[in-house]
Amino acid sequence: MSTTPVRPTTILIQPKDAAPKAPAAPSMKVFLELAFRPLYLAGTSWALVAIALWIYTPGLLTAPLGGLAWHAHEMLWGFIATIAFAFMMTAGANWTGITPMAGKVLALACVLWVVARIGFLLPFEAAFWLAMAAELSFFLLGSGAMLRAVAVSKNSRNYAMPVFLAGLAATDALYLLTARGGDYLLLMQRFNAGLVVMALIALLIGRRVIPFFAMRAVHGLTLPTQMKTGWVQLGACTVGVVSLLAGIPMLSAAALGLAGTLALVQIISWKPLAVRGNALLWILYVGYSSIGIGLLMAALQYAGVDLPRVLPVHTIAMAGFSVMIIGMVTRTALGHTGRPLATDRTIRASYWLMLIAVALRLTAIAATPATATLLHIAAAAWIASLALYLWQFTPMLIRPRN
Structure with missing residues (x-):
């Protein structure tokens, strides 16, 4: 009989994969x-x-x-x-x-x-x-x-x-x-005053947060604060609001032109090519620069240049504010709920749909046989952009921080 000891059989128990953590209620x-x-x-x-x-x-x-x-x-x-x-x-x-x-x-x-x-x-x-x-x-x-x-x-x-x-x-x-x-003319005058107040808020908030976001996201990027031009921009927009309400078009043109020019100078100083690969950043750059362009259009219009009446308004409000908003509500929501500051396909799709809506709406300003169709497609792209945001972010915003 063999005296070779029999080794006990080793049974390896494979641990089960941990169940995914259920989201908080x-x-x-x-x-x-x-x-x-x-x-x-x-x-x-x-x-x-x-x-x-x-x-x-x-x-x-x-x-x-x-x-x-x-x-x-x-x-x-x-x-x-x-x-x-x-x-x-x-x-x-x-x-x-x-x-x-x-x-x-x-x-x-x-x-x-x-x-x-x-x-x-x-x-x-x-x-x-x-x-x-x-x-x-x-x-x-x-x-x-x-x-x-x-x-x-x-x-x-x-x-x-x-x-x-x-x-x-x-x-x-x-x-x-x-x-x-x-009184329709007075109504539009007061709407434009509200638009410039909102432009002032967007420009000053953008001046504060966009360089901060960019320097945190892009290694080695250093951007100027430009506090002095910020005060000039504040003053220009304030004069713009007062002159619009007072009905002084040439003063409005000068004030809005200065505010718009400073916005574009700021964008250039923020090195836009450095952020071209980061969708959370470039979408904010596009919106901010569009506000500047829209203010310059408004300045030309008040100076007597014949532009379509709604072109500056939609450039400021849609290409400017709305594009900045879709970028800001994603970036800040991700940060405040503890998610990585990165875009996925859904977020990027919402950005591109918003940009398509803007392009189609601005194109539809020219009265052509295609105007009604362009407006309907632009509205569909706008709705889809915001629906994607709501679909992705509603579950995050009603629950505790990740």
Whole structure:
């Protein structure tokens, strides 16, 4: 009999793959901790719905604020200014160390915003006035919250922010009151004043965050702060708003031309070729430069150059603000929810769809047999761009930080 010992059989137990971590449950407390969460979703959702109503079912817009007046108002104050409001309330926490708006106050702001959107759609005079009161309260609540944050923190660098929000409220009130009076030329004058207030906010926020984002993302990139030209741009836009309201076209032309020129000088100094491979950055560069180009167009128009009336408006508002917005609401949402600062195919698709919508809408300004078709395709691209954003980011924004 063999005496060779028998080795025990070794049984290797393969560990099972760890089950993927289930996403955290949605949380109302988290949803209301910073303004970007509810208001990014609200603003982008409304931009999608408002364009669908305006392009595909304009016959439904029979409220006292109807037709073109409703479209212009909802795009500027209902969408663009709402996203700016959300960004300022969110960034204000970093700038001052105090969260300007959260919890019940943020919930109140959201309710006021919803009341305004519904009220401006209802075909009743009382609904218009209720909506107006709610919307002005929304902006003034934000102005007061930001004023408290900068005052308590003694953050003198940001004392202009509550003034900007109050400026949005003031131009909004002027616009809405004029809309009830029926003076179209005065209405557009006041709309343009609101547009320049919003341009001022976008230019100054962009001046602050775009170089910061770029230097963090691109190794070795150093960009100038250009604080002195920022003050000049602030002054130029302020003069632009006052001269527009006062009806002084040549002064408006000079002020808007200076503001637009400075925006383009800034873009060049920010070395755009260095960020061409980073979609989170180049989309912001495109939007910022488009605001500058649109302001130059507006300057030429006020100086007497014969340009299509809506060309500067759509260049500033759509090619400028809306392109910056689709970049900003993705970049800041990724950062504040703890996700990597990188784009995937869905995000890049939303960017390209927005750019296609802009190109088609600007092309449609020229009256041709294809104008109606171009408008419908542009609207479809716009809706698809924002729908992709909502599909991807809604689950992130209603849940705790990753």
